[in-house]
Amino acid sequence: MAFDIDMIKAVYAQITERVEAARKIVNHPLTLSEKILYAHLWDGNPSKVFTRGKDYVDFAPDRIACQDATAQMALLQFMQAGKPKVAVPTTVHCDHLIQAKIGADKDLQEALNTSNEVFNFLGSVSNKYGIGFWKPGAGIIHQVVLENYAFPGGMMIGTDSHTVNAGGLGMVAIGVGGADAVDVMAGMPWELKFPKLIGVKLTGKLSGWSSSKDVILKVADILTVKGGTGAIIEYFGEGAKSISCTGKGTICNMGAEVGATTSTFGYDDSMERYLRITGRDEVADAANQVRAHLTGDPEAYANPEKHFDQLIEINLSELKPHINGPFTPDLATPVGEMTEKAKKNDWPMEVEWGLIGSCTNSSYEDLTRAASVAQQAIDKKLKTRAEFGINPGSEMIRYTAERDGLLEVFEKLDARIFTNACGPCIGQWARAGADKQPKNTIVHSFNRNFSKRADGNPNTHAFVTSPEMVAAIAISGRLDFNPMTDKLTNESGEEVMLEEPTGMEFPPKGFDVEDSGYVAPPADGSNVEVVVAPDSKRLQLLTPFEPWDGKNITGAKLLIKAFGKCTTDHISMAGPWLRYRGHLDNISDNCLIGAVNAFGKETNKVKNQVTGKYGEVPATQRVYKAEGIPTVVVGDHNYGEGSSREHAAMEPRHLGVKVVLVKSFARIHETNLKKQGMLGITFANENDYDLIQEDDTFNFIDLENFAPDKPLTVEIVHADGSKDTIKANHTYNQAQIKWFKAGSALNLIKTQNKS
Numbered sequence: 001m002a003f004d005i006d007m008i009k010a011v012y013a014q015i016t017e018r019v020e021a022a023r024k025i026v027n028h029p030l031t032l033s034e035k036i037l038y039a040h041l042w043d044g045n046p047s048k049v050f051t052r053g054k055d056y057v058d059f060a061p062d063r064i065a066c067q068d069a070t071a072q073m074a075l076l077q078f079m080q081a082g083k084p085k086v087a088v089p090t091t092v093h094c095d096h097l098i099q100a101k102i103g104a105d106k107d108l109q110e111a112l113n114t115s116n117e118v119f120n121f122l123g124s125v126s127n128k129y130g131i132g133f134w135k136p137g138a139g140i141i142h143q144v145v146l147e148n149y150a151f152p153g154g155m156m157i158g159t160d161s162h163t164v165n166a167g168g169l170g171m172v173a174i175g176v177g178g179a180d181a182v183d184v185m186a187g188m189p190w191e192l193k194f195p196k197l198i199g200v201k202l203t204g205k206l207s208g209w210s211s212s213k214d215v216i217l218k219v220a221d222i223l224t225v226k227g228g229t230g231a232i233i234e235y236f237g238e239g240a241k242s243i244s245c246t247g248k249g250t251i252c253n254m255g256a257e258v259g260a261t262t263s264t265f266g267y268d269d270s271m272e273r274y275l276r277i278t279g280r281d282e283v284a285d286a287a288n289q290v291r292a293h294l295t296g297d298p299e300a301y302a303n304p305e306k307h308f309d310q311l312i313e314i315n316l317s318e319l320k321p322h323i324n325g326p327f328t329p330d331l332a333t334p335v336g337e338m339t340e341k342a343k344k345n346d347w348p349m350e351v352e353w354g355l356i357g358s359c360t361n362s363s364y365e366d367l368t369r370a371a372s373v374a375q376q377a378i379d380k381k382l383k384t385r386a387e388f389g390i391n392p393g394s395e396m397i398r399y400t401a402e403r404d405g406l407l408e409v410f411e412k413l414d415a416r417i418f419t420n421a422c423g424p425c426i427g428q429w430a431r432a433g434a435d436k437q438p439k440n441t442i443v444h445s446f447n448r449n450f451s452k453r454a455d456g457n458p459n460t461h462a463f464v465t466s467p468e469m470v471a472a473i474a475i476s477g478r479l480d481f482n483p484m485t486d487k488l489t490n491e492s493g494e495e496v497m498l499e500e501p502t503g504m505e506f507p508p509k510g511f512d513v514e515d516s517g518y519v520a521p522p523a524d525g526s527n528v529e530v531v532v533a534p535d536s537k538r539l540q541l542l543t544p545f546e547p548w549d550g551k552n553i554t555g556a557k558l559l560i561k562a563f564g565k566c567t568t569d570h571i572s573m574a575g576p577w578l579r580y581r582g583h584l585d586n587i588s589d590n591c592l593i594g595a596v597n598a599f600g601k602e603t604n605k606v607k608n609q610v611t612g613k614y615g616e617v618p619a620t621q622r623v624y625k626a627e628g629i630p631t632v633v634v635g636d637h638n639y640g641e642g643s644s645r646e647h648a649a650m651e652p653r654h655l656g657v658k659v660v661l662v663k664s665f666a667r668i669h670e671t672n673l674k675k676q677g678m679l680g681i682t683f684a685n686e687n688d689y690d691l692i693q694e695d696d697t698f699n700f701i702d703l704e705n706f707a708p709d710k711p712l713t714v715e716i717v718h719a720d721g722s723k724d725t726i727k728a729n730h731t732y733n734q735a736q737i738k739w740f741k742a743g744s745a746l747n748l749i750k751t752q753n754k755s
């Protein structure tokens with residue numbers, strides 16, 4: 001049994017008291033999101049009202065899930081915390097490091113050949129610290145979580161932005177950076193700005209070619225890629241109840257594409273059915289006992305304009321199938337309106353590939369609906385004009401789909417069945433000819449369709465649609481194919497039409513699997529040895545950062561004065577560097593290489609004040625480190641925006657940068673810097689940014705008196721000997737100053753463990 005029923009029962013045991021306490025305090029009927037948030041406060045019973053979109057609140061998540069790319073650094077850090085076990089149930093899923101090329105077996109073997117040391121590392125750390133481990137080929141993190149771990153009313157965090165998929169089973173599930181996950185693994189609270197709430201009222205019922213995917217494609221159309229930022233999207237209404245649990249998962253999954261913190265649905269019969277068919281009667285029985293607390297209060301849904309910050313209404317009976325794209329998931333086109341739009345925009349009409357699967361759309365229902373279309377093609381003597389690829393979401397889905405003949409249907413159309421893994425969804429697709437960068441169109445049932453995401457080709461126009469529409473379009477070979485009106489000519493020259501897809505929510509014979517790919521941790525993992533080869537290029541055990549020596553930082557040289565936008569991508573690039581996510585020293589060779597130097601306006605070219613020569617940022621910084629010279633990075637507004645990746649804070653720290661002085665920080669990056677023991681400060685007067693010159697030396701002359709709310713004084717010594725003395729603000733509280741003194745938050749946790 002993979003799920004932790006005792007933990008779930010413990011959550012339900014306190015939910016009544018906490019929800020009632022919250023209702024009294026806020027003094028109005030509660031939405032589901034509020035119930036889950038208030039029931040998961042770190043301090044226990046709610047005692048104050050939090051302002052949505054404003055207050056930062058400490059939460060106590062119930063679970064953590066990590067995927068193989070992000071888990072490496074998260075677990076390397078956790079190993080530094082000196083804890084014998086993770087504090088909350090945690091799982092690791094090997095799904096990102098598997099390329100789709102030839103087909104499942106060969107591709108999986110190839111992944112094992114190239115990334116085995118990473119998988120072995122993740123497996124052994126999991127064993128040692130009580131973490132559930134899902135082997136390569138076991139499935140995609142979010143599908144596996146939905147099948148095994150998600151539970152109504154729960155709160156989880158995961159080191160992947162589509163963690164939000166678990167909202168399909170009534171959770172508040174949120175994607176975070178590795179550093180946040182490590183805190184929770186180590187028994188610390190998790191901080192989040194209390195989200196705003198967007199209500200989506202669903203009426204009517206889906207039918208014909210319309211599916212749950214179209215709900216979120218429509219929501220993306222309405223909200224755009226930024227419209228959900230800082231908010232939880234909560235779906236409710238009769239229409240919501242009519243959607244299957246996995247369909248709800250699809251909708252929540254793509255909430256990430258509108259920037260939402262997460263999305264969720266209230267507990268209903270569809271969720272109960274899903275829990276039972278996936279072997280979790282105990283969870284369903286426990287949930288039924290607190291059913292009223294696992295959905296919003298009826299009064300909140302009756303007057304949604306009063307209880308949500310924004311309200312959207314969608315009538316499912318009128319919802320048309322959509323195709324969104326290319327290059328952005330919010331560019332929506334209803335099927336039937338594509339001809340004109342594609343011509344106008346010069347999108348290639350011929351479709352080369354149709355891809356089904358990913359964490360977004362690989363449920364049994366999805367596969368049966370797509371297979372029902374594929375079967376018609378066989379029956380009506382149609383051939384697929386585009387190539388066809390399928391990524392099952394989990395081994396349980398794959399095994400069951402094979403047993404029930406679904407995969408055979410696709411194979412009859414020459415579909416390639418790829419490994420149960422992310423594959424093309426995360427650019428792990430060795431697509432023949434993509435390197436020549438031809439302009440072309442593909443359709444897929446994934447979530448993201450940014451330029452280059454699937455095959456690395458910037459000229460691939462990727463469109464997102466439902467699995468059944470992918471099947472229909474792949475058969476027709478045309479982007480503007482409308483199965484509701486258009487005829488196709490079969491091998492006998494006859495004109496035929498595709499009928500509406502039919503699907504099954506669950507397999508009639510139930511789900512089955514021989515080897516799910518799950519490895520349970522031993523009860524006592526203390527003797528498990530975690531092996532990292534000293535000469536490994538991909539993994540490196542971390543050495544704790546040095547604590548602060550208690551002295552003012554003096555004689556610090558300017559490494560770079562970043563000009564304009566400097567996101568976490570500029571600080572720690574992705575792409576080919578993903579390979580080194582588990583090797584801090586190697587990945588540090590990308591440190592700040594994307595930042596534009598204010599002097600010369602070039603990237604990755606800075607003056608080395610030791611040699612007087614210009615060089616690359618990481619190499620220059622390594623010279624300063626070797627000479628024992630502290631350095632400062634200066635930045636503009638919103639420094640460190642973008643992803644929450646902790647590498648952007650760890651790399652400069654590892655290379656010996658001591659201070660990041662900017663006009664303003666993106667908040668998550670600022671916190672990450674603090675966690676890694678860096679001094680992240682802001683110009684009290686932002687015009688002082690203009691005082692910084694290329695050969696400057698910095699003295700932080702009152703750091704010895706570092707205290708909350710007390711600005712620091714910075715002496716800037718210019719090359720001609722002249723000086724400017726400025727003030728810098730900071731947001732370190734007492735606890736965060738302790739992190740700084742200890743050298744990092746993890747160093748502090750470790751000392752606390754010992755005392």
Ligand code: F3S
Binds near residue numbers: 095162358360422425
């Ligand atoms: Fe991400 Fe894998 Fe899903 S890449 S979007 S978790 S299929």
